[in-house]
Amino acid sequence: MTTTPHPLAAAPFRTVSDMLRLHADAQPDHPALRDEAEALSYGELDALVDRIAASLQRDGVRRGDVVGICALNSVRYGAVFLGALRAGAAVAPLAPSSTSDTLASMLSDSGAKLWFTDAAADVSALDSSLPCISLDGIALGRMFDPWLATAGSKPQRVDVVPGDAFNIIYSSGTTGTPKGIVQSHGMRWAHVQRGAANAYGPQSVTLLATPLYSNTTLVIFFPSLAYGGSVVLVKKFDAARYLRLAEQQRVTHAILVPVQYQRIMALADFGTHDLSSFQFKFCTSAPFRADLKADVLARWPGTLTEYYGMTEGGGICILDAHLFPDKLHTVGKPAANSDIRLIDEAGNEVPAGEIGEVVGHSTGMMTGYHGQPEKTREAEWFDPAGKRFIRTGDVGRFDEDGFLTLMDRRKDMIISGGFNIYPSDLEAQMRAHPAIDDVAVVGVASELWGETPVAFVVQRKGTLETAAEIKDWFNQRAGKTQRLADLILVDELPRSAIGKVLKRDLRDAYAASLSAKPSI
Missing domain, CATH: 3.40.50.12780 (ANL, N-terminal domain)
Structure with missing residues (x-):
């Protein structure tokens, strides 16, 4: 528009x-x-x-x-x-x-x-x-x-x-x-x-x-x-009530987090609501699946823009999904006045096309963490010229067109037997199973491998597959280093108020149950 x-x-x-x-x-x-x-x-x-x-x-x-x-x-x-x-x-x-x-x-x-x-x-x-x-x-x-x-x-x-x-x-x-x-x-x-x-x-x-x-x-x-x-x-937030209110108020602009889009698009009567007043829809705060973006574009009027950034600031990437339907797997390009770079573990910029931690600079950076100068310093990275950037903790890669693809949070990356495993890759593969409605993969301690992946799965209503069956289905298709050590069926994934999966809670809950499990 x-x-x-x-x-x-x-x-x-x-x-x-x-x-x-x-x-x-x-x-x-x-x-x-x-x-x-x-x-x-x-x-x-x-x-x-x-x-x-x-x-x-x-x-x-x-x-x-x-x-x-x-x-x-x-x-x-x-x-x-x-x-x-x-x-x-x-x-x-x-x-x-x-x-x-x-x-x-x-x-x-x-x-x-x-x-x-x-x-x-x-x-x-x-x-x-x-x-x-x-x-x-x-x-x-x-x-x-x-x-x-x-x-x-x-x-x-x-x-x-x-x-x-x-x-x-x-x-x-x-x-x-x-x-x-x-x-x-x-x-x-x-x-x-x-x-x-x-x-x-x-x-x-x-x-x-x-x-x-x-x-x-x-x-x-x-x-x-x-x-x-x-x-x-x-x-x-209630998905059904949200749609009724949007229709009644003739809403033009809205921002939702991915799990809210997911719940709205899953409503059986979504298509019966008049949403023609919508001009701009935005999304941020958590990973936004490409297939969900495509569904929103296909069935919900108005533009769809995804913002990737942090509350701490440090630059943003913007994906105008309606303009780049072939880039829905990315979070877009750096916005104007945003300088986004990738660095390795030693704090050096990585060559083009390689994976690194995302750092950013913009006019919208935080002043710092209130009363915590050490935490502020930990969040900062300076380029050789002394330019200040904020570290995101996310791992990503730029493609040949300058669009950023996120791999995972650095802290969520699993190192198993010396190999890097990105939980988002496993989660994307698992969503191909017809019985899986939602999934989160975390790394847990392993005596054999240092860390090993465990999946927490929310099943679609009406499906009857067991955890063992879903785990076997995935492991037959996964690379050797990506195979799941365990798969747990849960009613829902723990999320923050803005839709982020609380993987720490999943890891802690699993660790607490390990005393009753054999070593993995």
Whole structure:
């Protein structure tokens, strides 16, 4: 789809808060933000953001302070995020699925002056001395409405600069203790400018069914509002309800993670929904199978764009799947202003066509991990000229056309008998079996080989094959070093809130069961 370049694409730095104010002045009655229970126009949202910012300043929040939010998606959540920014604060959006101990650790690490929550958060281990405001009237702390400054209240203006912290996103990936990723106003403004190519505007309606604590959501949420579009928030994803809402709201823009696309496309009544309003669909955060991309392209109107990158920044690759149907096995080419390279274990760039760890540089890089300079240094790589890159931990290879194919996470690569085994290769081969609905392969300790692959399989409904039968089918077709040591049937694969398979959980569960198994 060809679009005329938007003036914001080359505009000097502005804040998202200032963009909201401009739209409130120009189109005060235009729908801005809605959820299942509440809807606000731009004028109403801007006024609420003013009241929130004034309330935060009244409570001692100053430029550079941090405000925490731990809740499900809602209009109030979005307004609080924007209000904190208008007050000059950075936001720490936290996952309500976190354990109470982890939540307490993240709040402490962020240095939040106060925080907002709802009934979805586990607060059993929290320090009650930290001021808290309840967004839903159910959670602990002061109720939102009585806390809020009176109607018409205005905050003191705070002039932020591109280097000021915008948010601290806590990401443990799938591997351990959460690390606070500090992202700047400049980085978010780069995302807004990049959004100029996606035809956001007063005519656009963006449906968000991923959580606001995820960078996946924020890279679409803020550009949608910065260009004056309408945003619809969903608290919890349900495939059937998502389609009904998309049809009802005449949605034009959406971002989903691969497992959400998978569940939507599997619905028997998918074809009965009128999705003709869709113009742009996006995907990120987890591996997106080529066959699933092809299915979305064939049956769902509008473009399909996959973004590959990290919350830490460091450049992105973009695959416009609708333009390159022969490259669906890749994650596309480096975006403009993204420098993506591949390095070996020694930190040297690999020759063209060879496999290496993906590192990237862009204007959208994190400042660093909050309060963890050593972790920040571990995540950095510098080229011989001193240019700073962020290490992704992913292993990939560029093809002759400059498209990047990902092999696996470096930590997930299996070294068995001295041979490198990429679980994604095995998973792709296994999906050819008609009884397999979903699969994850992990490496487990082996006395004979150092590591050996084990598969966890979700069967398609109605199939009757045993684990042994599926394992034998695969091993007869696999190379000698790729053969499975074990195959476990499971009801579902453990996933994070944004759809990443938690392979660490699978490895840990398998290791715990090894005492009852013979050595492998």
